[in-house]
Amino acid sequence: MKSNFDFLMPSVNFFGPGVIEKIGARAKMLNMKRPLIVTDQFLESLSDGAVAQATASLKAADVDYVIYNGVEPNPKVHNIQEAKALYLKEKCDSIITIGGGSAHDTGKGTGIILTNGDDITKLAGIETLTNALPPLIAVNTTAGTGSELTRHCVITNTETHLKFVVVSWRNIPLVSFNDPMLMLDVPKSLTAATGMDAFVQAIEPYVSTNRNAITDSQCIQAIKLIETSLRECVANGHNIEARTKMVEAEMLAGMAFNNADLGYVHAMAHQLGGQYDAPHGVCCALLLPVVEQYNIIAAPERFAELAQIMGENTAGLSVREAADLSIKAMRQMAEDVGIPKSIKAIGAKPEDFPLMAENALKDGNAFSNPRKGTKEEIIQLFQEAYDAE
Numbered sequence: 001m002k003s004n005f006d007f008l009m010p011s012v013n014f015f016g017p018g019v020i021e022k023i024g025a026r027a028k029m030l031n032m033k034r035p036l037i038v039t040d041q042f043l044e045s046l047s048d049g050a051v052a053q054a055t056a057s058l059k060a061a062d063v064d065y066v067i068y069n070g071v072e073p074n075p076k077v078h079n080i081q082e083a084k085a086l087y088l089k090e091k092c093d094s095i096i097t098i099g100g101g102s103a104h105d106t107g108k109g110t111g112i113i114l115t116n117g118d119d120i121t122k123l124a125g126i127e128t129l130t131n132a133l134p135p136l137i138a139v140n141t142t143a144g145t146g147s148e149l150t151r152h153c154v155i156t157n158t159e160t161h162l163k164f165v166v167v168s169w170r171n172i173p174l175v176s177f178n179d180p181m182l183m184l185d186v187p188k189s190l191t192a193a194t195g196m197d198a199f200v201q202a203i204e205p206y207v208s209t210n211r212n213a214i215t216d217s218q219c220i221q222a223i224k225l226i227e228t229s230l231r232e233c234v235a236n237g238h239n240i241e242a243r244t245k246m247v248e249a250e251m252l253a254g255m256a257f258n259n260a261d262l263g264y265v266h267a268m269a270h271q272l273g274g275q276y277d278a279p280h281g282v283c284c285a286l287l288l289p290v291v292e293q294y295n296i297i298a299a300p301e302r303f304a305e306l307a308q309i310m311g312e313n314t315a316g317l318s319v320r321e322a323a324d325l326s327i328k329a330m331r332q333m334a335e336d337v338g339i340p341k342s343i344k345a346i347g348a349k350p351e352d353f354p355l356m357a358e359n360a361l362k363d364g365n366a367f368s369n370p371r372k373g374t375k376e377e378i379i380q381l382f383q384e385a386y387d388a389e
């Protein structure tokens with residue numbers, strides 16, 4: 001637990017059903033004259049989706065805009081290069097991201113290379129940015145990564161198959177919009193994957209070596225909200241109450257990991273994502289029980305608390321027995337929302353594990369993991385996630 005820390009919060013967060021209609025006025029207030037909207041073709045094609053609603057509000061406020069619709073899942077270096085070229089060609093002055101983590105990270109990455117040098121791979125790491133990004137608003141459509149309010153920007157280098165992270169307070173969007181109405185039609189599998197990402201982002205900071213009392217409270221509340229709403233969102237996407245709770249949870253989890261950092265689940269998930277281009281939330285969910293079972297001996301009391309927070313009955317159990325129950329609850333959640341059991345499902349191959357293990361230990365998320373592993377141990381964890389049935 002850290003007793004001396006700086007606590008990062010984004011500037012302004014609009015939250016709740018219908019808040020998207022305020023984006024035009026807020027863009028105007030920020031003096032945005034010609035924002036580049038960073039999104040993908042699917043979201044742009046929805047007749048009443050987030051892009052349609054945001055652009056209607058911008059038009060009403062007389063704010064001109066240009067659209068880059070080339071965002072790919074697990075955004076690549078070439079995505080931010082394309083967006084930067086369009087930004088310069090169209091003489092834009094600001095950025096609005098609309099989508100999930102991939103859109104926000106593409107927008108952040110574009111801002112980074114506009115003001116901090118063209119080669120983003122050289123900026124991987126912590127607090128490497130010396131210049132401010134252009135003004136950035138993030139409209140979130142998944143619940144989710146928390147990227148709309150975090151200091152992280154995750155980009156994939158297709159040459160090395162490495163997902164790398166640029167972590168800086170300068171990446172935090174000036175304004176975020178989290179409107180659950182924009183998430184009602186998120187398909188079941190995407191709801192499950194993004195919800196499991198939020199679940200992992202609430203669990204890893206709770207056992208991180210960089211946690212503090214504030215992040216603890218955010219993790220506890222996020223986990224409780226996810227326990228009582230993620231299954232409901234998967235079962236019925238139009239349950240507004242459940243969707244709203246998931247947005248609250250993903251924001252809380254985002255704030256928690258923004259300050260307490262993550263662990264080996266994310267460090268290893270980035271390797272799966274970089275190598276196999278698999279959905280990030282699924283990668284995290286597949287690794288969660290295996291990694292946290294391994295972590296238990298570093299913080300058994302914390303895992304025993306997690307079991308209680310997840311609603312397990314720990315009365316009469318030893319700390320170790322209660323800790324094991326938390327892993328059972330994690331497995332149950334993944335199973336209930338339809339996550340596959342093994343990383344075979346995303347095409348993982350054991351011959352890739354040695355290099356992925358080496359790179360996982362270098363990932364920025366590895367350093368706050370409660371148990372310090374060797375390369376052989378990480379290979380073993382990949383193998384267990386592969387053998388899981």
Ligand code: NAD
Nearest residue numbers: 042073074100101102141142145147150152153154186280
């Ligand atoms: P995503 O942004 O990759 O989107 C996945 C798909 O969902 C896309 O095809 C998109 O069109 C679709 N989609 C998005 N919103 C939708 C909606 N409302 N309805 C229907 N379809 C919709 O998914 P994600 O899980 O939000 O983001 C994953 C990315 O975020 C990964 O690259 C991951 O590494 C990164 N990430 C970043 C942070 C951070 O803090 N920067 C944290 C965690 C993860």
